[in-house]
Amino acid sequence: MKPMRVLATATLLALSGLHQAAAEDTIKIGGLAPLSPPGGVQSGESLRDGMTIAVEEINANGGLLGKKVEVIVEDTSGVPEKGIAAFERLASKEGVVAITGEAHSAVCTAVLPSAQKHDVAFVASECWSDAVTAAKLPQVFRITVANSLVYSVAADWVKEAGFKNIAIIAENSDWGFGVIDVFTKNLESTGAKITSFTAERTVSDFTPQLLQLKRADPKPDLIVAGFTGSNLLLMLRQAADLGVAPGKDTAIFAAGSDAxxxxxxxxxxxxxxGVLANPAGLPGKPDTEISRAFTKAFEAKFDRPPNAVAMEGYDGLMVVAEAIKKAGSTDRVAIQEAMRKVEWDGTRGKINFPQTTDPAWKFQQWPEVPIFVIQYTKPNQPPADAAILWPRAQATVDSMLLHP
Incomplete structure (x- = not known):
């Protein structure tokens, strides 16, 4: 698939024969997103659409350093090899000044050597594996959670809810193994029994694992679905069709953002x-002017409410823009240096990148990513309208778990 270009200008200068002049007057920022299978296409589209709102807003306000901004979004298909090729095209052929995006940890970790080779800032948007920032590369920043951050919070909810028999079905990727590892470590002191299964990311039939859980004695009271992309949704559908979960006896927690x-x-x-999910952000939380403005612009353009992934797409591009303004330059190294000093109020809170090195995953990781445990209570409900179970300070219901 050819890269998708998002231009927030009234006309396409290339069509008017002014391509060279346009290139000189345009700042190019790269975007990565899975826009075709086997990647999580809808997550990729949300990232891309969030970037679109950001670049339109920037250009409507005069651009950057007196120039228009163009974001060039390359499709990775969620495949590491395609991700590397996309990153290389952006960094070399397209000459972007920085890159943001992506929704698969396997791709984010695969492109790290390319970020280092080209000495270009990479702001990971929706890649949760600890390994993304644990490499401690000066070029790599993250505006979403790490496994060790998000699932320690989710594990706190699991403890409070009192689950005792937990089953995890995870893809055999860095992210999937991280789901198992963090839940297991954080729950080992509770006495809960944890059983885990792993499978290839390409697996689409989970009937054997689900039937095994249905016949288990005791049955699991919580199933954690550690998959991404369309196969996560297939697992959830099969669990419901087989009468495994969600139900009165067994809850199911969708760890992937496709939910x-x-x-x-x-x-x-x-x-x-009844399905549970854990977004790294919800529209209107915090209820700030920038969050409200983004939500209004997104709904007007795409006729649907934004979710955490769209917010990450917007925040990632805007953080790059903020670093360019702070640096007063499009020099790749200057942008990285400025990024380390950024304090920018985004859609989900004030974003910054501390130089913490212990533990390693905290390096240039935004530490204050908002994390929620939500539960859908009616069909076709957007995440922003779901019941918030955790953190308790922001809960919208009294119960730790609602039974469908």
Whole structure:
């Protein structure tokens, strides 16, 4: 698939024969997103659409350093090899000044050597594996959670909810293994029994694992679905169709961000009622001017509410823009240096990148990513309208778990 270009200008200068002049008057920023299978296409589209709102806003306000901004979004398909090729095209052929995006940890970790080779800033948007920032590369920043951050919070909710028999079905990727590892470590002191299964990312039939859990004695009271992309949705649909979960005896927690996309309801149907998810942000939380303005612009352009992934797409590009303004330059090294000093109020809070090195995953990791545990209570419900179970200070219901 050819890269998708998003231009927030009234006309396409290339068509008017002014391509060279346009190049000189344009700042190019690269974007990565899975826009075709086997990647999580809807997550990729949310990232891309969030970037679109950002670049339109920047250009409507005069651009950067007196120039228009162009974001060039390359499709990775969620495949490491394609991700590397996309990153290399952006960094060399397109000559972008920085790169942001992506929704698969396997791609984010695969492109790290390219970020180092080209000495270009890479702001990871929706890649949760600890390994992304644990490499401690000066070029790499992250505006979403790390496994050790998000699942330690989720594990706190699991403890409070009192689950005792937990089953994890995870893809055999860095992210999937991280789901198992963090949950296991954080729950080992509770006495809970944890059983884990792993499978290839390409697996689409989870019937054997789900039937094994259905026949288990005791049955799991919580299943953690550690998959990404369309196969996460298939697992959730199969769990509902088989009568495994969600139900009165067994809850199911969707660890992948695809449970936040409209396609979730298209695939899972009414079986999605009762499913749990953990977004790294919700529109209106915090309820700030920038969050409200982004939500309004996104809904007006795309006729759907934004989710955490779209917010990450927007925040990632805007953080790059803030670093360019702070540096007063499009020099790649200057942008990295400025990024380390950024304190920018984004859609989900004030974003910054501390130089913490212990533990390693905290290096240039935004530490204050908002993390929620939500539960869908009716069909076709957007994440922003779901019940918030955790953190308790922001809960919208009294119960730690609602039974469908």
């Amino acid at each position: 936040l996309e409209p396609e979730f309801w298209n695939v899972v149907g009414d079986g999605g009622v």
